[in-house]
Amino acid sequence: MNVFDIIGPTMIGPSSSHTAGAVALGRVANKVMNQASPAKVRIELSGSFAHTYKGHGTDRALMAGIMGYKSYSAEIRDALDIAQQRGIEYEFVPTDIPGAHPNTARIYIKGKNGEECTVQGASIGGGNIRVDYINGMRVDFTGEHNTILVLHRDKPGLIAAVTNLMKEKYKEVNIGNFRLSRPVKGGEAMMTIEIDGMPPQGMIDDMRGIENVINVLLIRSV
Amino acid sequence: MLLYQAIEELLAAAAAQNKKISELVLADQAQQMEKTEQEVYAQMEQSFDVMCDSVLQGQGPNQRSTSGLTGGEGFKMMFYSERTAGGLSGVFMTRAMSRALAVSGCNAAMGKIVATPTAGSCGILPGCLVSLYEDKKMPKKDIVMSIFTAAAFGIVIAQRACLAGAQGGCQAECGSAAGMAAAALVELQGGTPQQAADACAIAIANQLGLVCDPVAGLVEIPCIKRNVSGVMIAFSSADMALAGIRSEIPVDECIDSMDEVGSALPASLRETALGGLAATPTGMKLKEQVFGPAQH
Ligand code: SF4
Numbered sequence: 001m002n003v004f005d006i007i008g009p010t011m012i013g014p015s016s017s018h019t020a021g022a023v024a025l026g027r028v029a030n031k032v033m034n035q036a037s038p039a040k041v042r043i044e045l046s047g048s049f050a051h052t053y054k055g056h057g058t059d060r061a062l063m064a065g066i067m068g069y070k071s072y073s074a075e076i077r078d079a080l081d082i083a084q085q086r087g088i089e090y091e092f093v094p095t096d097i098p099g100a101h102p103n104t105a106r107i108y109i110k111g112k113n114g115e116e117c118t119v120q121g122a123s124i125g126g127g128n129i130r131v132d133y134i135n136g137m138r139v140d141f142t143g144e145h146n147t148i149l150v151l152h153r154d155k156p157g158l159i160a161a162v163t164n165l166m167k168e169k170y171k172e173v174n175i176g177n178f179r180l181s182r183p184v185k186g187g188e189a190m191m192t193i194e195i196d197g198m199p200p201q202g203m204i205d206d207m208r209g210i211e212n213v214i215n216v217l218l219i220r221s222v
Numbered sequence: 223m224l225l226y227q228a229i230e231e232l233l234a235a236a237a238a239q240n241k242k243i244s245e246l247v248l249a250d251q252a253q254q255m256e257k258t259e260q261e262v263y264a265q266m267e268q269s270f271d272v273m274c275d276s277v278l279q280g281q282g283p284n285q286r287s288t289s290g291l292t293g294g295e296g297f298k299m300m301f302y303s304e305r306t307a308g309g310l311s312g313v314f315m316t317r318a319m320s321r322a323l324a325v326s327g328c329n330a331a332m333g334k335i336v337a338t339p340t341a342g343s344c345g346i347l348p349g350c351l352v353s354l355y356e357d358k359k360m361p362k363k364d365i366v367m368s369i370f371t372a373a374a375f376g377i378v379i380a381q382r383a384c385l386a387g388a389q390g391g392c393q394a395e396c397g398s399a400a401g402m403a404a405a406a407l408v409e410l411q412g413g414t415p416q417q418a419a420d421a422c423a424i425a426i427a428n429q430l431g432l433v434c435d436p437v438a439g440l441v442e443i444p445c446i447k448r449n450v451s452g453v454m455i456a457f458s459s460a461d462m463a464l465a466g467i468r469s470e471i472p473v474d475e476c477i478d479s480m481d482e483v484g485s486a487l488p489a490s491l492r493e494t495a496l497g498g499l500a501a502t503p504t505g506m507k508l509k510e511q512v513f514g515p516a517q518h
Binding site: 001002003004005006007008009010011012013014015016019020048051052054055056057060072074076077125126127 | 247372
């Protein structure tokens with residue numbers, strides 16, 4: 001803990017969990033969309049989010065994050081208008097996601113060229129978040145560290161291929177956390193790799209070049 | 223390196239090195255964050271600049287909260303202060319109140335603020351410090367340094383107790399903020415580290431048991447006004463300590479007791495909006511006004 005954990009964050013009010021944390025969740029969806037511009041956004045809100053999202057500006061905060069703004073961006077206030085100007089259709093649906101954390105949002109995005117993504121996560125207090133699902137796959141990361149998501153075909157040797165690349169060519173990278181999610185054997189699977197520090201230049205592209213890797217996304221610490 | 227597990231530790235280190243708490247903390251944090259002291263100071267200066275901006279933004283006459291429940295308090299208070307030459311509490315104090323209302327109102331209106339230590343309590347430190355800066359013309363460098371002292375007290379409170387209303391009630395948010403501000407005020411007035419600790423202890427003791435009961439679950443009623451009482455408590459605690467009045471209970475024990483009181487509070491009084499002012503007939507009506515009757 002340091003002095004800026006106490007004096008900070010600098011953020012748009014009114015609530016670190018309902019506003020700043022919501023921006024962070026939106027930003028994860030923005031990263032997962034990987035620069036594709038959204039056409040349609042549907043956000044399901046569960047628990048306390050469902051009841052108080054209007055008063056806390058959680059809706060604007062989520063949209064702001066989806067459009068790439070940060071938790072201290074003045075645009076958060078006008079995020080819904082900005083979305084409208086950009087021709088983004090959006091809806092907010094209060095719902096109840098059983099067993100979910102009280103501040104949970106499930107974000108569906110359709111891109112202008114048909115790209116799609118879903119992100120489900122929770123705002124767990126003080127602006128911190130936990131991401132639970134990406135594109136239907138179980139993940140588990142906080143966005144506090146740089147996180148690499150490797151979407152791949154479930155083939156033998158692939159985890160070794162990815163980690164060996166890191167070990168051989170990018171020795172300075174230290175993995176802080178690793179998780180594999182594989183809904184069905186032999187189908188699509190996802191590695192969630194949290195690393196200490198910044199990923200070196202070229203590493204993400206190199207990972208994309210590995211056979212049977214479908215896509216690699218870097219979620220920078222939010 | 224400092225562990226920030228007890229205020230006692232800060233006092234001992236300050237005595238051993240014959241330094242202000244802020245000087246100790248700046249040096250220690252620079253080392254921990256692997257930055258230079260200048261860099262860490264500059265970052266804190268930026269935070270203080272944001273605090274000054276939030277005051278300005280929140281003092282506008284047309285400032286309204288997003289929900290529409292509150293707004294314009296900072297402006298009304300400043301106008302009153304001018305019109306009555308300081309009302310009952312005097313020009314300096316009424317202006318400080320106006321600033322606390324302004325920053326807290328800025329927060330409710332989705333303006334930019336620094337959480338100090340939380341968004342709900344973000345008016346207290348600026349209410350105190352911006353007033354010393356603008357009205358008492360204290361050097362900016364001293365003010366920014368005093369925030370390191372406030373932060374150090376905050377780190378100890380976070381580690382021994384907590385800073386979230388959901389966990390410890392409003393004593394954890396506005397109480398901690400008032401305690402942190404009181405310590406900073408003492409240092410700014412040239413008091414000793416021990417006096418800073420006493421001021422923090424008195425401030426915490428005066429907010430002990432304060433419940434978190436946000437009407438409609440929003441950080442507005444009663445939060446905005448509690449930021450003002452936090453400022454008043456910070457000033458009065460600092461003045462008591464500077465006058466040589468001791469806290470009979472040492473500050474670390476006050477913090478521990480705050481933790482105990484927080485855990486003893488029923489869930490209904492810890493940010494669930496199920497008790498306290500939130501559960502009054504008017505509180506319920508305001509909730510309906512904002513969210514409509516369909517949502518409970
Ligand atoms: S009443 Fe609750 S929500 Fe409001 S400032 Fe205090 S702790 Fe925060």
